[in-house]
Amino acid sequence: MTSNASAPLSAGAPWIVMKFGGTSVATLPRWQNIRELVASRRAEGARVLVVVSALTGITDALKQLCAQEDKSKRIEAAKMIAQRHYDLLDHMQLAVPDTLAVRLTELARLAEEGPAVLGELAWSALMQAHGELMSSALGAAFLSHSGLPTQWVDARDCLAAVALPNQNERTKLLSAMVEAKPDPALNTRLAKLGEVFITQGFIARESQGRTVLLGRGGSDTSASYFGALLKAQRVEIWTDVAGMFTANPRQVPGARLLQKLDYEEAQEIASTGAKVLHPRCLSPLREPRVPMLIKDTNRPELEGTVIGPEVREHAPSVKAISARKGITLVSMESVGMWQQVGFLADVFAQFKQHGLSVDLISSAETNVTVSLDPTENLLDSDAVAALASDLAKVCRVKVIAPCAAITLAGRGMRSMLHTLSGVLAEFGQLRVHLISQSSNNLNLTFVVDESVVDDLIPRLHEMLIAAGALRTDDSALFGPSWQSLYGSGEVVAAGDAWWRTESRDRLLQLGAEATPRYVYHMPTVRQQARNLKTLAAVDRLHYAVKANTHPAILRALAEEGFGFECVSPGELKAVMAAVPESAPLLFTPNFAPREDYAWAFGTRATVSLDSLYPLEHWGEVFRGREIVLRVDLGRGLGHHEKVRTGGSGSKFGLPVDQIDTFLRLADTHSVTVRGLHAHLGSGILDDKHWGEVYGQLASLAERIGSVAFLDIGGGLGVPSHPGEARLDVAALDEVLRKVKAAYPHYKLWMEPGRYLVADAGVLLTRVTQQKGKGSWRYLGVDTGMNSLIRPALYDAWHEIVNLTRLDEPATALYQVVGPICESGDVIGSDRRLPEAKEGDVVLIAQAGAYGKVMSSPYNLRDEAEEIILD
């Protein structure tokens, strides 16, 4: 493509501002890339203004040069800097353009002159400005030479820094502000000069004519200033990532790309965590309503993030969750003082005096709590001790740390509070020190103990999606996950579900015959079993049969070499009737009566205990037996409160502090503890979690000589929402292997349940009728919570499809409900489905686990039949 390809632009052609950072301008291939991108924007019929940073590393080199007192060393440094530019020109096979030669001469002169003439700060600003002046001159030469005539513009002639009150000389010169309003005169002046322009980020000029810098995030801010001045069609920030994400991808690999944000939301997200954009660069664009687009230089085909005015109503959604660590809180308690005039001013003066700046504030009648960010002053001086001493004279002080601020950001936060109940319940388990909700309704911030944050953020992200608070199902707002875009290693992609492809016709036929029906797909069961058998670190796998006790499934898993974990004599009997005698059995009851244990010792099952009571009161039942001790490691995990099985709020497991007592009781009755077991919950997708459980169990086992195996339970998550990452079995194995290498003398057991069978089962039902109520549309089907109680019991999300009309466009928004006389009989809310007709076969996916086994005769409706597909 060449510039001649497009017709000349009219004077009124729109502008596009494109900003490229230091790494993007440091090599020839990157400049070739820029050239292509600029040409394509020009071809759209726009004038293009390119804003560039200095070559990567040059700004730092210039700063070091400025700090150098020795003149000869400064001159040497300036030569090195010049050389970097010569090298790049060499690569481009270009002669040194005059514009650059002028800059290099000036640089050498300034280096020699030193700060004496201009003054330290002004000299330093002018010196540093040369990084951008040189890179832009070089860029102009390259672009023009490659057939894209490009005008070099001195940004200082366009951006005038404004003097602000409370600015000192340093901020005036090194972090200046520009008031950028649309400037038609500049627009006209430039339009006369050409079609493609290049200028500098980071620099401006103040009223006395001196060169000033824009400070941190300066180049992005320059691009915004130019966008505003030229009232551009858009400002494009080209960087190394496709935009802003719903969470820090390092913490949450499943974080989704945010495709559309309004200015305020984006600014909130940038301020509370996202590093891709400096929050200050958005405000210049807000008033002229110039949109900003963030794009990945290496992957220009990705959509990126568009930040613009709030255009039309989307369903309110949390957009991002972030965490800032290392926060210290100062809580000040006083009765009746806060209302006194000037009291708070005096208190805050103390913070100023000790050099500590306050971020969050919350107040009550008798308490004001503020947060401090982790500065060097805070960590390594006596600032906090001195502050506390001074404050203690007027109020009671408490210093709370280390804390982390977790922020949910998104427009209309208050209207989403009702969807956050599950999320808030999670906070209910923690120490929340401060909650702040800004009046601009954009964020909700919780300050909690720092130690919980690393585990909490990925879980909250998941819960926000599951609760429908983070509406990842809205593909206009949310793009692909970071993992799928940039993740290393193999992305575990969800294949097409069996019911969507090979078995669809058979299912339609089954649904036409009779409903409700559960249908189980045995190849899927076997496939899941084989996935888990790749866990080389695991010595024995037990199927937790409570998920589904269908004899065909039990037999298939026995054939795959699984043992079976049962929680009642009934389950044990069902398993023993279906599987060969060689299959190992575990009996892991909870609050079971005495006779259950006595009976279980008559079978071949390995018996678990999880409380002191049985040994204290029924010691004779256990005399001389080997048992497994189920412990509670203190903290539960899982997708819903009711499936969390660890922590004091859970009835399962022996607390760690009772282990010594348990062991003494065991000794008294000659009971040998052969295994240790812990199980923290269900639906866990984070592989590190099992490593932690395993490691903790192993360190407990070291105190008990008799232990031969560790059972880390199950709870392997099965993703239900579109785009959720599947559990990475290979990564899990890696985690487990590491622990095993440290504790090779313990065998490792696991007890997966839902993982094996959830995807293998579907519930077929048929449409009975529809009802409209206000703007709500109800779609009635012939079964509900009597067959599948998970949505009502756990708020579980099951995919629902109209199997009859699988290929028709999903235009209706339905509440899918069953026929049970309970207002909770809702199988799925706000589902986009094709317009349905009576008799259509509707499929509820992932119903293979905890479906039929939890069904009830409530309302005395017919129970769902079970069908096996082999």
Next chain:
Amino acid sequence: MTHPIQPRLTQVFRFVRCTYAHGVAELVYAFDHGEELIERVRFPAAPAVTAERKHAFEAALKLLHLIAGISYYKAGVPPKIELSNGPLDDATADLLEALYLHGLAEFAYRNGLDLRGRIAFPRSGEPSGMVKAATLHLPERTLVPIGGGKDSLVAVEAIKHIGGQATAVWVGNSPLIATCAERTGLPTLNIQRELAPGLFELNRLGAWNGHIPVTAVNSAVLAVAAILYGYDSIAFANERSASAATLEYDGQQVNHQWSKGYAFERLLGDWLHTHVAADLHYCSLLRPYSELAITRAFAKLTPYFDVFSSCNRNFKILGPKPADRWCGECPKCHFVFLALAPFLPKPRLLAIFGRNVLDDEAQTAGFDALLEYHDHKPFECVGEGAEARAAMYALSQRPEWQEDAIVARFRSEILPQLDVAELALEPWLKPAGDHRVPERLQPALAAIG
């Protein structure tokens, strides 16, 4: 395969043999006529043993065999001990009987056993003072065992401070210690110890289990290493309070860290002088110092803050978070937190631990035990109650600490029962008492205090 043994019913513990070849020492033990239990200690890149040091090496190896046997002996605690290499002179038998009795005192207490009169090593009757070891002119350099905690790091920095030649050494497989050792910048030496697999089997069969004086075993390993590689000193980092008993039980002193105490240091140091080499010095560099003096010294060693841990939970898998190194619930976490608190800015200390242990009400009982309030001293290598009280008192006077749950409770409930005159921090910061630091290393002592 012999009939499965019942460890607690065994009659004889036998020291079968010990051999050394190509950097590997094999220490062999057995109960009754049961299977041999073979422990291996691996010395990496071991040089050949010179003729000049051969005698010393064999003596050190013999002692290692005798001392390391304690891990196995305790599985059955049989009434009789047999030595296949013949009886011991009085000095050696005295050392071992003291070690087995006092080093296993906590083990005995926990298991309800009484070892007094039960431990008797066969004696030749050769009295103490008859043996005399040669001077070997060992190189002037020091083995400094690293434990991953603050104490050994203070010792390392003290030796570095005086320009002493030293090697950071550790026994076993701990990523935590390896990271700390690496952070010292010293040459490192990692000696591997493989327990006999049969010991795990014995445990499964119901062996007695509990605390063993692991510092004694490590000391014996390092004595072998000093002769093998050529070091004139082994400088442990055991402080003054390690000599204090944890509790008294049935007329017997029980000290969880007996092998870190001065009595053992003296016994072993003298024995090495007389039986191995007159110029091999075994000492603790921190002996004159209290825990508080050491934590004060450590508070200046910022580069170690994100790698060290004194936590009692055995972290075999390292992670980047504080919670991967500190459980926050064991007596060691309690004490180190409390003892560092007077000497570090609060946010810095909390960043090290990743939590505020003193604002966690669940830790009340643990701190009570530490302060010797309502409870006896816990079985851990932690400072004396008086030191803990002095540190707590200092915090209770500081506004940034005094509202934290455990400190507030101390102020309202415990402090009124104490004599403030006895709670000063300063006296703890002065060195006091005997030590066995050889002359060459004595300037390092000043670098600590």
